[in-house]
Amino acid sequence: MTTVLDSIVVGVREDLELRKSAVSLEVLRGLVQDASPAVDVARRLTTNTFNVISEVKRASPSKGHLADIADPAELAKQYELGGAATISVLTEARRFNGSLADLDSVRAAVQTPLLRKDFMVDEYQFWEARAHGADMILLIVASLSDQQLSEYFALASELGMASLIEVHDEAELERALAISPQIVGVNARNLKTLDVDLATCHRVIPHIPKDVVAIAESGISTIEQVRELAASGARGVLVGEALVTGGTPAQTVQEWTQAGAVQRELSKS
Numbered sequence: 001m002t003t004v005l006d007s008i009v010v011g012v013r014e015d016l017e018l019r020k021s022a023v024s025l026e027v028l029r030g031l032v033q034d035a036s037p038a039v040d041v042a043r044r045l046t047t048n049t050f051n052v053i054s055e056v057k058r059a060s061p062s063k064g065h066l067a068d069i070a071d072p073a074e075l076a077k078q079y080e081l082g083g084a085a086t087i088s089v090l091t092e093a094r095r096f097n098g099s100l101a102d103l104d105s106v107r108a109a110v111q112t113p114l115l116r117k118d119f120m121v122d123e124y125q126f127w128e129a130r131a132h133g134a135d136m137i138l139l140i141v142a143s144l145s146d147q148q149l150s151e152y153f154a155l156a157s158e159l160g161m162a163s164l165i166e167v168h169d170e171a172e173l174e175r176a177l178a179i180s181p182q183i184v185g186v187n188a189r190n191l192k193t194l195d196v197d198l199a200t201c202h203r204v205i206p207h208i209p210k211d212v213v214a215i216a217e218s219g220i221s222t223i224e225q226v227r228e229l230a231a232s233g234a235r236g237v238l239v240g241e242a243l244v245t246g247g248t249p250a251q252t253v254q255e256w257t258q259a260g261a262v263q264r265e266l267s268k269s
Contacts (some may be wrong), residue, residue, distance in 0.1 A: 052237055054082070109197065113136060138163075166187050167204065189219065206232060215233045
């Protein structure tokens, strides 16, 4: 049975072949050599009491169109103003209406570290991410074999980029922990059905070792949910829809960052 994730990856591979024919890996390697070094995202996320990873997100497979975002750079500036720990930029075109041009635009506008949010299934994409200014990439355990997960994690590290290792359940977390990650995201969205249940985050996050930064992903729309996730052990949240549709991105990022930090301090006492 073909899942939503499977169908997305098929499209990602097709689009990737077009980009490969337009820009060679050798050209990307040269661009990476000339690029400024990546920011140490893992250190930043570890140092902060609580982190909001704010997403430039126009659309999603589950809800379709979310926001026009004619100027992703301006939105990113609002995220930076609000104190976003990292800015996530969707670059997948077919389901999320993102692009590498969005990543370039945001990179030119802000100093905040950037996560290239895409379905990473080929080494070319890692060189591509670094060449376009990404400091972190996403590795979705459900879409990768153990060998791919290990090799891609190593390649990202070699290029100076952090990896957000995304899991959906305890079995995937076990696979993720085998590569000794610094950052693990628990996605409340089932990528096979697109259903969202934050109980997934509350169930899985407590199993993440304390020295690993735990990030809750998907379905987060209220400050109370942020507090509850922080109480369950999350060191941060990754949020897109609530920020691009809410109208006050800078204020929301600031308030959620503070709320999460306060809750984490309370949980320690």
